[in-house]
Amino acid sequence: MAVKRGLGKGLSALLPSDDEAAAVGINPDGIHADVPSDKETGGQGDGTKKGGEIMVPLEKLLPNPAQPRKNFDEEKMAELADSIKLQGIIQPVIAEEAGDGSYIIYTGERRVRAARLAGLTEAPVILRKYSDEKRAEVALIENIQRSNLNPIEEAAAYRQLMDMEKLGQDEVAARVGKNRATVANALRLLKLPKEMQESIQKEELSPGHARAVLSVASAREQEALFREIIKKGLSVREAEKRAAAFGKQKKAKKAGAKAPPRAPELQSMEEKFITRLGTKVVINGDLTKGTIVIDYYSMDDLERLFEIIKEP
Numbered sequence: 001m002a003v004k005r006g007l008g009k010g011l012s013a014l015l016p017s018d019d020e021a022a023a024v025g026i027n028p029d030g031i032h033a034d035v036p037s038d039k040e041t042g043g044q045g046d047g048t049k050k051g052g053e054i055m056v057p058l059e060k061l062l063p064n065p066a067q068p069r070k071n072f073d074e075e076k077m078a079e080l081a082d083s084i085k086l087q088g089i090i091q092p093v094i095a096e097e098a099g100d101g102s103y104i105i106y107t108g109e110r111r112v113r114a115a116r117l118a119g120l121t122e123a124p125v126i127l128r129k130y131s132d133e134k135r136a137e138v139a140l141i142e143n144i145q146r147s148n149l150n151p152i153e154e155a156a157a158y159r160q161l162m163d164m165e166k167l168g169q170d171e172v173a174a175r176v177g178k179n180r181a182t183v184a185n186a187l188r189l190l191k192l193p194k195e196m197q198e199s200i201q202k203e204e205l206s207p208g209h210a211r212a213v214l215s216v217a218s219a220r221e222q223e224a225l226f227r228e229i230i231k232k233g234l235s236v237r238e239a240e241k242r243a244a245a246f247g248k249q250k251k252a253k254k255a256g257a258k259a260p261p262r263a264p265e266l267q268s269m270e271e272k273f274i275t276r277l278g279t280k281v282v283i284n285g286d287l288t289k290g291t292i293v294i295d296y297y298s299m300d301d302l303e304r305l306f307e308i309i310k311e312p
Contacts, residue, residue, distance in 0.1 A: 053092050053124040061095060061101045061123065072113060079217050082108060089115055093137075106130070106138050106141040136137035137161065137175075144176045151207045152197045155186040169300065184304035185278065188214055191297075196226055205229065208236035211278040212243045221246045237239070240274050247280050263287050277305055 021149050093108030104126060105112060115123050130138060140157045149157060160173050169187070173180040189200065189210050196213065199205040205213075209229050216222045225246065266283050272293070273281035280295040296302040 009094050016109065019203070033042065053126055055122045056093075056095070056103055056125045057122050058116055058120065059104055061125070062098065062102050063109055064105050070276055072110065076116060077110070077114050078113035079107045084111070084114050084118040089120070092126045094128055095125050096129055097127060103127075116302075137165065141176055142180075146149060150201050151186065151189055151210075152201050155189045159190060160185050169303070179307075181304055182204065184300055184307070187300060190305075191225075193219075199226075199230070206236060209234075209239050212236065212239035215240075215243045215274065215278065215280040216246050217280070217295070236272065238242065243280065244274055247282065257258070266290075277308060279305065 035242075052245075089109070089111055091108070093111055094106040095103040096106065098104050104123065112123055120167070140161050144154060146159055158169075158172055158176075161167060161175065163168070165171075167175070169183050170180050171236070174182045176183075185207070189207060191199065191214060192200075192210060196205060196210065200207065200210060207224070212224050213222050213229070216225055225239065225242055228234060228242060234242065263286065264287075265287060270281055270283045277294060279297075279301070282293045284293065286289045294305060296305055
């Protein structure tokens with residue numbers, strides 16, 4: 001009996017359901033799950049064997065070096081720990097034997113950390129074995145799909161998948177079950193200076209604010225807009241308006257004259273374009289005719305804009 005797997009379905013394409021795994025005794029790569037037999041463990045192993053699971057002491061479960069998640073929200077971890085105190089660990093951790101008596105976690109590091117907070121001493125584990133590439137891919141996709149990453153970690157995870165597997169944005173989007181525009185918008189965040197990325201991780205700056213900052217052409221103006229957002233607590237809409245104003249000021253200065261008055265309808269429509277496309281947009285003309293100028297800053301950015309415009 002074979003379990004079929006395909007691309008384009010995210011984590012479910014890599015990890016079989018519990019019923020499938022129990023029925024065929026294999027992991028998603030077609031390798032039999034490496035669970036010690038009663039003969040090998042004397043019926044105990046590191047704990048009580050329970051179906052396809054074994055109970056492993058928490059101190060023997062180690063983080064995966066390829067884990068994209070670097071920050072764990074203390075409040076959310078405390079909530080998960082409270083749940084585990086009441087319900088236990090419902091979903092087993094997936095791990096691999098490291099060869100020295102310890103185990104490398106593929107999926108479930110949050111559960112392990114919360115279990116420690118809850119005072120547990122062991123966790124249910126399903127043992128699997130992957131190649132180095134597949135191990136990293138599973139960790140990345142599991143975190144992306146379960147929304148356990150902050151925006152910068154998510155963007156870095158997409159970039160790591162692209163570099164590791166030599167994938168384009170379309171292929172990454174298919175792997176993780178997201179649309180291409182979502183992936184492209186996330187990757188743009190990595191173009192921000194380190195301080196701004198850290199601000200996003202601290203939730204001081206939202207991805208929407210970041211897109212407004214990125215729509216400003218010069219690094220100096222990006223820095224100025226970033227400082228203004230933080231200092232004044234600007235909303236995303238207000239940040240977008242300020243970004244548009246930076247562009248107009250620069251254009252007026254270059255022309256050596258103040259920009260002529262514009263119809264409010266054109267101003268409103270220009271702001272709608274900026275909000276929808278997440279980049280600098282300028283409408284030149286009047287209420288009867290004119291041109292629309294849409295800025296892009298890389299081939300990926302141009303493809304992102306195309307995907308947005310072609311959407312029905």
